[in-house]
Amino acid sequence: MIKFLDLKKQYDSISAEIDTAIYDTINNSSYIGGASVSKFEEEFGDFAQVPYCIGVANGTDAIEIALKSLGLKPGSEIIVPANSFISTSEAVTNSGYRVIFCDICPETCNISINNLKKKINDNTGAVILVHLYGMPAPIEEIMELCAKRSIKVIEDCAQAHGATSNGRHVGSFGDLGTFSFYPGKNLGAYGDAGAIVTTNGNLAERCRRISNHGRSKKYDHDFEGRNSRLDALQASILSTKLRHLNSWIEKRREIAQIYRSLLPESLLLQKVPSNVQHAYHLFVIRIKNRDRLKAFLEENNVQTGIHYPIALPDLNAYKYMDQNGQFINASSNAKSILSLPMGEHLELKQVEKVVELINCFCDS
Incomplete structure (x- = not known):
């Protein structure tokens, strides 16, 4: 797994x-x-x-x-x-x-x-x-x-x-x-x-x-x-953990670079301006058939997440505001985003395996 x-x-x-x-x-x-x-x-x-x-x-x-x-x-x-x-x-x-x-x-x-x-x-x-x-x-x-x-x-x-x-x-x-x-x-x-x-x-x-x-x-x-x-x-x-944080973040950036360089060009990735340093708490891709990809990865022992599956204005908690459907980008993104494995726990060969599976899915 x-x-x-x-x-x-x-x-x-x-x-x-x-x-x-x-x-x-x-x-x-x-x-x-x-x-x-x-x-x-x-x-x-x-x-x-x-x-x-x-x-x-x-x-x-x-x-x-x-x-x-x-x-x-x-x-x-x-x-x-x-x-x-x-x-x-x-x-x-x-x-x-x-x-x-x-x-x-x-x-x-x-x-x-x-x-x-x-x-x-x-x-x-x-x-x-x-x-x-x-x-x-x-x-x-x-x-x-x-x-x-x-x-x-x-x-x-x-x-x-x-x-x-x-x-x-x-x-x-x-x-x-x-x-x-x-x-x-x-x-x-x-x-x-x-x-x-x-x-x-x-x-x-x-x-x-x-x-x-x-x-x-x-x-x-x-x-x-x-x-x-x-x-x-x-x-x-x-x-105690703060002493290790910078090295953990550097590992996250290394993993992100592998994802960015090897994932299919058809995927939409978060655009990173040149003046910022991303901390990569999450690595999020966007794909139209998100649920199918998520299921495919899980079948092949890869855990993923969705952050977040419902835009805030579309939640039941905010129905009283009657704003459903007014936030086109947020609502659209919520249907296509998928968070890939990310963290210092990953070995590089595991990251490459995730990429291999996603490429296989996109080519099929």
């Missing part, structure tokens, strides 16, 4: 380091906050090239806390791309704001600048862009566009640990950047975990207080917040 992802193999490769980190945390009996969390926040902030990093319970909380920290007007419109996981949009509505979907660029699968310009209006409070599949969205252009209207920008970097645009890490451009450390991410915990990064000290302090019951010190609460803290066990695991 050529696995889509193999977290056990990843653990086996660094098990001694992981086991030591877990043992040390348990031995210190410090489970909430403490040195392990502070250490990871500093290390990940350095990695992401930002001065402030706040560990939180998960990536969805990270977006909600980031939104709350901005102090936007109740009912403000928040623009999000139509192709993402639901956490991007549900964070908006759960925070009391109105979600506005924006179509994607068919070549990059990221948010469409042209459609974004049409969606922005006087009620727009913020844009949440997603660096989908690990490829940076056109962040510099979005920042310039939003600055003209004093619109806040949150970067959803849940899939883009290690991705860069013009040499700068994602998360360092917007007012705030949010990360998920869900186990399957490029940098994954052994459970749920997340982080918020920013270059703004005031926003960082507000996010930290919101995530910790609105307090600056024990039993001194300046406002009502929430309980969303990165626990020390996950922080110690993440610190």
